[in-house]
Amino acid sequence: MSDIVKTMIADRRRLHARPEEGWCEFETTYLIVARLRALGFEVWTGDRAVDPEHALGRDPKLVEAAAARASAHGVPQVFLDETKGYTGAVGVWKTGRPGPVTALRFDIDALPIDETTDAEHEACRGGYRSEIPGFSHACGHDGHTAVGLGVAAWVAENADKLCGTVKLLFQPAEEGVRGAAAMTARGVVDDVDWFAGAHIGCSARLGQVGVSHHGYLATTKFDLDITGVPSAAGSPEKGKSALMCGAALCMSLGSLPGHSGGITRVQIGKFNSGTGRNIVAEHASLVMEVRGETTEINDYMAKAVESTVSGITAAYGCTYDLRRVGEAVTYRGDEEAVELIKSAAAEVPGVDSVVDMNAKVGSEDCTVLIRRVQEHGGKAVFFYFGCNHHGHHRHDFEIQDETSLAIGWGVFTGFLKRTNGLQAV
Ligand SMILES: [Zn+2]
Known part of the structure; x- marks a missing residue:
């Protein structure tokens, strides 16, 4: 096993033990930035990596608590100040030789899921189970981050054999499709070929690489707060019930008609309201999402949410605040880029199968970055490097890091050899 692969596995386990949710990845970002700087990368952090105006679904209270936790765990204050409260980073390597600008994207956040204590679970066996109660890397973004750092080490080692510029995007807050919009808006991929x-x-x-031509549903995530007028239950005419308004909205939004043009989804994931039996509820909140097979169909669903919320809150005499807190578009890969990934994957040790793989019903905010790259004339691709698992977003998600990470790393570095290599890297 090469030193880079050993380091990737160790990094992944270290990150696995300290999972941080979206926009809260301070310990994670510190590890990334320190490593990139040690390797000689120019590093963009804070509002140079993400546009705060487009930081969707970022809760300042959670961010503050996460920064305090990171500080208590040894992240220097000078670094926390540098981030200005915004996680994520971009590592830039300019070879000084003319050539294309190539960007690779790695998402870094974890999920609010308690990790299993089952003794047979990989992380329990290996002694790197999550140390943060209620959170775990149940989607493998710890592996993505470790692969990104492994690619960074490879770029530094092989810099004299590369041309152009390599950008490594360590994106915060993929879960809930929140972070990519902020990196896109900051312009970090505007010059990417x-x-x-x-x-x-x-x-x-495990052992399989799936390369994607098209797929993913476009999606919009909403947070809704409803405000009514409280009153005693004996005088209901003096109140406006946010609870009844919210309940009516759950039923109306949940039964929005679909679209003949393709797949649609609507999901209300959470509804909170009420303070006591004999009080007309003043507040209600909903978290929900819609999806569509095309960006246009998703827009149709999102507009239907807006008009339904507006109409039903008016009917109940309530006011509301409806916020878009996440977004992703559909994906279309560029065939030239797809072919480069396929040929890179075919050469990676441990890969026994390279197949076409198009995600039909999931969503992924990498699509927002990809769309921007393509709008500027660049070519983009999304792929999967396999592992054996029981399902993502589960408390027992596993990735077999000793085998899977080297494959992901091999495909990414093989792609770079093809896009930015002088002969025979
Ligand atoms: Zn994921």
Whole structure:
């Protein structure tokens, strides 16, 4: 096993033990930035990596608590100040030789899921189970981050054999499709000629690489707060019930008609309201999402949410605040980039199968970065490097890091050899 692969596995386990949710990845970002700087990368952090105006679904209270936790765990204050409260980073390597700008994207956040304590679970066996109660890397983004750092080490080692510029995007807050919009809006991919992103697992088993031509549903995530007028239950005419308004909205939004043009989805995931039996509820909140097979169909669903909320809150005499807190578009890969990934994957040790793999019903905010790259004339691709798992977003998600990470790393570095290599890297 090479030193880079050993380091990737160690990094992944270290990250696995300290999972941080979206926009809260301070310990993670510190590890990334320190490593990139040590390797000689120019590093963009804070509002140079993401546009705060487009930081969707970022809760300042959670961010503050996460920064305090990171500080208590040894992240220097000077670094926390540098981030200005915004996680994520971009590592830039300019070879000084003319050539294309290539960006690779790695998402870094974890999920609010308690990790299993089953003694047979990989992380329990290996002694790197999550140390943060209620959170775990149940989607493998710890593996993505470790692969990104492994690619960074490879770029530094092989810099004299590369041309052009390599950008490594360590994106915060993929869960809830929140972070990519902020990196896109900051302009970090506006000059990019080649782009690749990937996910571990999904439908790809260990040893398999799936390359994607098209897919993913466009999606919009909403948070809704409803405000009514409280009153005693004995005088209901003096109140406006946010609870009844919210309940009516759950039924109306949940039964929005679909679209003949393709797949649609609507999901209300959470509804909170009420303070006591004999009080007309003043507040209600909903978290929900819609999806569509095309960006246009998703827009149709999102507009239907807006008009339904507006109409039903008016009917109940309530006011509301409806916020878009996440977004992703559909994906279409560029065939030239798809072919480069396929030929790179075919050469990676441990890969026994390279297949076409198009995600039909999931969503992934890498699509937002990809769309921007393509709008500027760049070519982009998304692929999967496999692992064997029981399902993503589960408390027992596993990735077999000793085998899977080297495969992801091999495909990304093979892509770079093809886009930015002088002969025979
Ligand atoms: Zn994921």
